[in-house]
Amino acid sequence: MKITEIVESLEDDMVKAMVEMLKIEAISPEAGGKGELKRAEFLQRWISDFGFDEIKRYDAEDPRAEGGVRPNIVATIHGKNRERSIWIISHMDTVPVGDISKWDTDPFDPVVKEGKIYGRGAEDNGQSLIASMYAAKAIIDSGDRPDYNFSVAFVSDEETGSKYGIQHLVKLGLFRKDDLVLVPDHGVPEGNEIEIAEKSIYWVKVTTYGKQTHSSIPHTGINALRAGARYLVEVDKALHERFSDKNELFGPPVSTFEPTKKEENQPNINAVPGEDIFYFDMRVIPEHDITDIMGVMNEVAEKVSKETGAKIMPEVYRGEPAPAPTPADSEVVVRLKDAVKKVRKIEPKLVGIGGGTCAAYVRYEGIPVAVWSTIDETMHQANEYCKIENLVNDAKVFALVGMRESGQA
Ligand SMILES: [Zn+2]
Incomplete structure (x- = not known):
C-alpha cells in the first residue's frame, strides 16, 4: 500500500x-x-x-x-x-x-x-x-x-x-x-x-504629561490629549516615511504602524486632561532594524513637546526582532x-x-x-x-x- x-x-x-x-x-x-x-x-x-x-x-x-x-x-x-x-x-x-x-x-x-x-x-x-x-x-x-x-x-x-x-x-x-x-x-x-x-513585532506605549485644569479655563493648563493626538498624527506620518521599504513576500508588502489601544485619561468631561496614554502595534519587515524606530519616535516627541509644552514619552512595550x-x-x-x-x-x-x-x-x-x-x-x-x-x-x-x-x- x-x-x-x-x-x-x-x-x-x-x-x-x-x-x-x-x-x-x-x-x-x-x-x-x-x-x-x-x-x-x-x-x-x-x-x-x-x-x-x-x-x-x-x-x-x-x-x-x-x-x-x-x-x-x-x-x-x-x-x-x-x-x-x-x-x-x-x-x-x-x-x-x-x-x-x-x-x-x-x-x-x-x-x-x-x-x-x-x-x-x-x-x-x-x-x-x-x-x-x-x-x-x-x-x-x-x-x-x-x-x-x-x-x-x-x-x-x-x-x-x-x-x-x-x-x-x-x-x-x-x-x-x-x-x-x-x-x-x-x-x-x-x-x-x-x-x-515573519515581520518583527514592535509595540510602543506613549505617555503624554500635560497639566490638568478646568476645561473652561484651558489656558491655565496643558492639554495632554491634544498634545498626544498631535504626536500620534505626526509620528505616524514620520514612521511611514522613514520605514517605507517593500518586500513582496509579505501581505501587505510594507511595514505597518497602527495606533491601537487608548487608555482612559479621566472619568469626567469637564477637565483638561493632565495625562494621556496610547499604544502603537507595529509589524516591521525584516529589511528594517526595529532598534531604529525609537530614534524617530524620540525625535518627533521632542519636537511636539517643545511646541505644546507637554512632555511626550514613548517607550518600548514589546520588541521582538524578526528572525x-x-x-x-x-x-x-x-x-x-x-x-x-x-x-x-x-x-x-x-x-x-x-x-x-x-x-x-x-x-x-x-x-x-x-x-x-x-x-x-x-x-x-x-x-x-x-x-x-x-x-x-x-x-x-x-x-x-x-x-x-x-x-x-
Ligand atoms: Zn495555534
Missing part, C-alpha cells in the same frame, strides 16, 4: 483520537486553566502502542499548573539517516471558550457533523497534532524507515508565549542545525501558502512543496506574515522552519471546527515529507 493509502485507512481512528482529545481541557494558567498535563497523559497512552522507537517527555516546571509542570512530548521514529531529524511541532494548549452563548454545541464535548469536528482546539492546533501523529503511524505501518528521524512534538504553552513549550525544547538543545522543522500552526483554506518569514527568513530552497520547504503538490494538486506559494508564530524561536537558532497547514481559520472563535478532509490530507502531506526518498511504496 502507498503511504497515502495507509493514511486514508486511518481516518476513523484519527476522528476518534481528535474527539477524545478535545474532551480534555488544556488551557494555560495565564488564561485561567490548569495546563496541559491531563491531555498530555492521554496522548502518551494513545500512542504507546503505535510502535515509535522513542517517546520522551520534556516537562517544564510551572507551579501554577496541574502537577506543577507544563508537559512536552516528543515521539520519534528512527530514520535511515539518524544524523538529521524531521520535526513536526504542534501545540496541545488551546485558548479558553470565550462567550459560551455563541457556541451551538458544547466546546468540550466535540460533535462530528457534515465532515467537520466541532470543539475548542479542533483547528488550533488539534488538527495538525492528530494529523502529525497519524502520519507517523502510517510511516510505521508501512514497514519502511523514513529518510531521516521523524519526530512529532506535542508542546505546551503556545497560546501564552511558548516559554514552557517550544522555547523549553530549544533551550534543551533538541534541534540540530541541519534538522528540518515544520510548524503546522498557520494556513489558509486552499492549503497553498507556506510561510517562511532571518527561512531560505526558499531549504530542504524542508522543498520537501513540503513537493508533498503539497502531490496531495492537493496545487502549486504552493511562499509567503511572509505579520508574526508571531512559535516558529520564530526555532528560526532564531538558525534552523529553517516551514509553517503550513490547511485550515478554515476558525481558530479562537465560537464553533471552532476542523474539516476531516483537511485532517486526512494534511496527514498525507506530513507522511510524504518524511518518506520522500523511501519509494512511498
Whole structure:
C-alpha cells in the first residue's frame, strides 16, 4: 500500500483520537486553566502502542499548573539517516471558550457533523497534532524507515508565549542545525501558502504629561490629549516615511504602524486632561532594524513637546526582532512543496506574515522552519471546527515529507 493509502485507512481512528482529545481541557494558567498535563497523559497512552522507537517527555516546571509542570512530548521514529531529524511541532494548549452563548454545541464535548469536528482546539492546533501523529503511524505501518528521524512534538504553552513549550525544547538543545522543522500552526483554506518569514513585532506605549485644569479655563493648563493626538498624527506620518521599504513576500508588502489601544485619561468631561496614554502595534519587515524606530519616535516627541509644552514619552512595550527568513530552497520547504503538490494538486506559494508564530524561536537558532497547514481559520472563535478532509490530507502531506526518498511504496 502507498503511504497515502495507509493514511486514508486511518481516518476513523484519527476522528476518534481528535474527539477524545478535545474532551480534555488544556488551557494555560495565564488564561485561567490548569495546563496541559491531563491531555498530555492521554496522548502518551494513545500512542504507546503505535510502535515509535522513542517517546520522551520534556516537562517544564510551572507551579501554577496541574502537577506543577507544563508537559512536552516528543515521539520519534528512527530514520535511515539518524544524523538529521524531521520535526513536526504542534501545540496541545488551546485558548479558553470565550462567550459560551455563541457556541451551538458544547466546546468540550466535540460533535462530528457534515465532515467537520466541532470543539475548542479542533483547528488550533488539534488538527495538525492528530494529523502529525497519524502520519507517523502510517510511516510505521508501512514497514519502511523514513529518510531521516521523524519526530512529532506535542508542546505546551503556545497560546501564552511558548516559554514552557517550544522555547523549553530549544533551550534543551533538541534541534540540530541541519534538522528540518515544520510548524503546522498557520494556513489558509486552499492549503497553498507556506510561510517562511515573519515581520518583527514592535509595540510602543506613549505617555503624554500635560497639566490638568478646568476645561473652561484651558489656558491655565496643558492639554495632554491634544498634545498626544498631535504626536500620534505626526509620528505616524514620520514612521511611514522613514520605514517605507517593500518586500513582496509579505501581505501587505510594507511595514505597518497602527495606533491601537487608548487608555482612559479621566472619568469626567469637564477637565483638561493632565495625562494621556496610547499604544502603537507595529509589524516591521525584516529589511528594517526595529532598534531604529525609537530614534524617530524620540525625535518627533521632542519636537511636539517643545511646541505644546507637554512632555511626550514613548517607550518600548514589546520588541521582538524578526528572525532571518527561512531560505526558499531549504530542504524542508522543498520537501513540503513537493508533498503539497502531490496531495492537493496545487502549486504552493511562499509567503511572509505579520508574526508571531512559535516558529520564530526555532528560526532564531538558525534552523529553517516551514509553517503550513490547511485550515478554515476558525481558530479562537465560537464553533471552532476542523474539516476531516483537511485532517486526512494534511496527514498525507506530513507522511510524504518524511518518506520522500523511501519509494512511498
Ligand atoms: Zn495555534
